[in-house]
Amino acid sequence: MTTLDSSKAGHHGDHGHHGGSYLTPKGGWLTTVIDWATTVDHKKIGVMYLVAVLFMFFLGGVAALVVRTELMTPVRTVEVQATDPATGKAMVDADGKPVMKSEIRGQWLGEMKAKIDGQELTSIDGGNNWYNRAFTLHGAIMVFMVIIPSIPASLGNFLIPLMLGAKDVAFPRLNLLSWYVYVTGSIFAVCSIVIGGVDTGWTFYTPYSTTTDAEYANVVLMVLGAFILGFSSILTGLNFVVTVHKLRAPGMGWFDMPLFIWAMYSTSIIQVLATPVIGITLLLLIFERMFKIGIFDPALGGDPVLYQHFFWFYSHPVVYVMILPAFGVISEIIPVHGHKKIFGYRAVAFASLGVALVSFLVWGHHMFASSGELAATVFSALTFLVAIPTAVKVFNWIATLYKSSIALTTPMWYALMFLFLFSIGGLTGLPLGTLATDLHLHDSYYVVAHFHYVMMGGTIITFVGGLHHWWPKMFGRMYNQFWANIGAFTVFIGFNVTFFTQFFLGTQGMPRRYASYIDDYQIYHQISTVGSYLLLVGFLIHLFVFLHSLVAGRKAPANPWGGLTLEWEATSPPDEHNFHHEPMVKHGPYDFETTVPPHWDPKDYPLPALPKHAH
């Protein structure tokens, strides 16, 4: 940490004579806004994605806190006053005291419905409706609008051309389009929330999703939003695949690419191949809702399990769209901050591709409890295959730490946390792939805890870690590492407190998506809720650290951590066209033993001495 406190840092990044960085405003604020809104620069688009994703993360996080708060007590914690559907007024009892929904559970109709249209009321609101909407909101936003685009669209967009030594992604205008598509999809989803929300769960399982709130368009809007977001995902993935194929710098072979690129490449392949299936699924779901076409509706001869196959053919591979980029980020952070060549480069690279392939073979493990014995057996066997490449990656990362030189910077702390959390997430997945135990654990809090360990402990933690790693490159400012570390530890502790307890809830019998539960579970829920508040505090600390860095951060040197990949050859922040000269690749991305990092100034940051033979 102290290594970076040199006040002279940053002079390498200051190449004023080459024209401004990509962040330099083009003129007045209006010009600047128009410039950003119409930019085809991958860096600006990456930053725009970052802002959008973080905003959605905030929304989804609020929903999560609401859910956790509700679960503090076995009954209603957050009370909602009931509405008399006949009069549309808030209900009071004879003494003028407000009547809460929980008191009249199952007796009166939904406040929301009554407000919109007093005519035909289609579902009873026993007071759980808003809770169901909150967890659906949390799930849908976090999956479709945060985790899927988090690393690929923000860090990926920013870094892939830089790491490849290219001036831009293959199709810059398509890239901008994909951002607008993302925003459009998000607006649809948010609209659906504003006009009343969706209570289907993020999985939109039929026939519930096609019939709930039958008179209202909320579900259609939300599904349409997810459908549109799919296009954004496809365009991004397609762009990256072509970029990796066609725009590598001279001298960069496939095995000279940084592992982040390998991970992003695998991710993009999954995005391209899986997303269209969710497209048609959601389209058919919309038709099902609007026209009752019956393909998924058992009352009309369709098959709800068919919907599940459609849905999970996308949504399982997409789990790897979420976690593979995180693997890529870790494969960058550990070698750079450990200043050591990654152990088993090819194994890690092929493991990425292997995960991408296997991801298309295992979706059925989301349906073990729906009774298809043959398919369940086959899918269970295939599911265990996923464990192999992921385990290989973890072994490689830990082997990389061996005889390295570990600088305990904030990104490195995050990488270590990732190893801890992802190991738990991965290992707790084993009983879920095991048929006998899954029949008990499926759809319980055990599953909730497991996928939060993977999705949040894996992806979000790494996203924040990666953000800390490339923040100086993206914005040309250093941040306060002391407070960033405090934030990281708070997040780590908060995360474990929140989610480890949920494993016990699950094994003991707490089903997911429950607003009320038997009293025995309360202590676990309370611990979990306290943990979630701690998580909030941790993220707020990060927010302030970043804001402080933007306003008052020290200027960042071009290469603050001593990385060897090409993005560190650019200035911090990079020029509009990334590099002054097309970079030639003369060393591997992790050849720390033989190469002095570009722009290295020992006064900026001390690196371990090179071994003797390198000189």
Added chain:
Amino acid sequence: MSTLDTRSGLGNDVPLWKRYVAGHHWRNAEEEFDACTLGFWLFLATEVLLFAGLFCAYAILRFKYPDAFVNGSSYLDWRWGCVNTGVLLISSYTMAASIRMFQLDRQSTGKLLLAITFICGIGFLFVKGTFEYLPKLSGWFFFLDPALPHYLDFKNGEALGGLFVHIDGYGGKAPGQFFSYAFSSDPWEPLWWSVYYCATGIHALHVVIGMSLIAWCWVRARMGAYGPTHYTMVENTGLYWHLVDLIWIFLFPLLYLIH
């Protein structure tokens, strides 16, 4: 890619395609073309997988309700399907030939072939809409429909001065909750119609998108944008149009020729 830019430094007397300059991040136009084609193939892959869902739904439901599918299919006339297959195949040929013309700098033939392709698209949609969708959905027949004379016993309305004739009881083979056909012989026939309209409807949507692309190509071709060294847009439009054809090649036997 770029349009009326002046980056090449050549004057307006030189055709637009000769003035084309690759995007700034490409080393040369060759690489850009290669990348665009690869990108477009990836996009085509997503299109195929979009239809994969429909084919999968078709397979599962046909496996479950074979009779409903056979019955439902019997309402479709394979000869209209055949005509449309021919139309699409011919249009695919004209599209491919058009690209060839632009590669050889035979601009006017290229444009003509593009126009023919477009007209074939219209023909496809016309047959689909007038002779298949319209009567089946609503019972309204186009007066030239060869099947019409056989149903005149049940005629109960006319519109637009006899241009369209309504046949009582023929219509209503609509998807889902709009289904109201009274003479089905299998309880699951509405499902067949759902699959039929989803598959052909989404395919027709792709025809429309393809036609828009072709129209755009035609407009640009009039401006002289395509020639031997630069025809990326026509090439990719062609790929898209062939994909539309490709999907139909599978839809035709699956929908029209089952028994």
Added chain:
Amino acid sequence: MIEILGKLSMTLAPTTLAAESQPTYSWWFRNYGATENATHSDAIFMNIWWISIGWFVFLMALMVYFVIRYRRRPGVPAPYSPSHNTTLEIAWTIFPCLFLVYMFLAGFHGYIEKMVAPGDSIEMNLTAKKWDWTITYPNGASSPERTVVGAAAKTQIGDATPGARPIPIFYVPGDTPIKFNMVSQDVMHSFWVPDFRVKMDIFPNRYTTYWFEAKGPDEKSMTLKDSTGKDVLTAQGQKVHYNDHYIFCAEYCGDQHSEMWGIIRVVPRAFYASKIEEWNIEGKTPEEIGKLVYQSQGCSACHTVDGAKGAAPTWKDLFGNTVPTNVGPVLADENYIREAIYTPAAKIHEGYPSNMPVFTTAQIDERRMQGLIAYMKSISSKAPKSDAAAPAADTKDASKK
């Protein structure tokens, strides 16, 4: 293939690591599991758990050691090491596979145990609907017993205060294999008894099965008491012991998904037999039949019989009154009630949602329907008593023939 796998798993998986004879109980679970399959499944879970613990501790210990040992110190050169070792990499790719093979086979073994019901199981039909369960016993009876969790004394399965909605209690015999044929009437549900460690999704339009052989109650189990707190005694004058197990719906199904609970009450076989005989409609008056149907078919979840406001119109004084519906006022006579049960969407009571489930003639046959009508008449002041008596008597006669 299934057979081969089955043999393989029998020989390799079940007892290699776990002490199967000992019930595995840890802080992971609330109890030992109420069936043998549950205990077995817990053993598999604990095996995987200890394997995972082993790997986790090993990896984290390495990581922590490396971080401390190789932390960056000024002026200290990095002790570089090779970045590649084929033997090691192949070894650590293959070695974990052994554990995975064990897990798959053990899981498969336990899965088949949980999925395949013994041939001599007692078959019962279970119907799920928003947000209630119904079980039909082999003799056609259904359990009319419900309890308000939290209102009663603390039970052995943990107290809860989720609200006033009563949840059904299903009596099943202990130490007897029981198989449910399950189907849903509306959306998907999932039948989960955590103490049995199995859940199974319930679909509309497709039957799934669920089987268990619950360990019977013993002397340490709770004793059954009636509403006044007195011990329930068998015909032989013995106290009745029972074990309760929660049922949860585990597939999200809407607003009151969170309260779609039930209780499986495991009682001795003889007591179970007497219970379902008690609920049998044979030899009962139409009014009694109606009351049983009212309790067992879930009517009581929404309709009250004392005039209190519920999620649906009360039955108190319903019969013979004029009902405001969406198609105008309708006289609530026999035909109206019949239609409202078999085709609820036909006429919808003003001010109430159209969410009454459809009942089929298989669920409510003619006798039960007449019973319901008789029961409604008996609690309606509007029903002309002289008229009400006549058809009821007829039905009684009919049932005797």
Added chain:
Amino acid sequence: MSNAHAPSASHGFDELDPHGAGKHTTHSHHIVSGVTLLGILGILLMFTALTVGLAQGEKWVMSYFSIELPRWVNVAVAMSIATVKATLVLMYFMLLRYSNPINTIVFLVCLLAFALFLFFTGLDLGNRGNIDPVKATAIQAGGVGGIKAGWSKDAPIIDKATVVYWRERKLNEVGPEKFAKMKAAFGHSHAAHASHGPAGPTGNAAHVPAGLTPGLFDAAAPAAHDAHGGSGH
């Protein structure tokens, strides 16, 4: 960064060679000969005729010899021909034969994903108990009552199998006699023949020409279709 454009622009122009594009060293500018394209079109049209012919022929064989061919024959024949046609389109119209092999790989990978999707979904759903049609009318759509016929507020609610509902409604509207006539005219049902046992008593005379709208292209002979199946016979 204007200097960045210069090399690429000049590079693009050096290679300008309208009449010798085929001589380019890269694979992307192959020009397929006009004869090949026309030939492919011919083959495609021929295969279209073939697939129709085989389908009709199969039907004729089934009715003439009063035999049942398994359903997969029909599908397998049609799909094989469609695959050949698709391959031709891909290779010659879409130029996969001449373009960068990576494009072919992309397409094959996509087909692999398609195959996996179809295979595993079929593996599961094909091996589960079939949906039980008997229950169809007892199940409500999501528990909110029957399905509305259309969107309008006063649309009727269908509380039984859709097909039955509309049949009964029409029967009430037009009366049994006219209903029978209409059914004879509109319905081409031949499922009874195709799947339930051998051909009807009248052999191929009663066999409905499935897939033919009566009178299409042969308006001169409208009477023939009156003999075709349906409840009138």
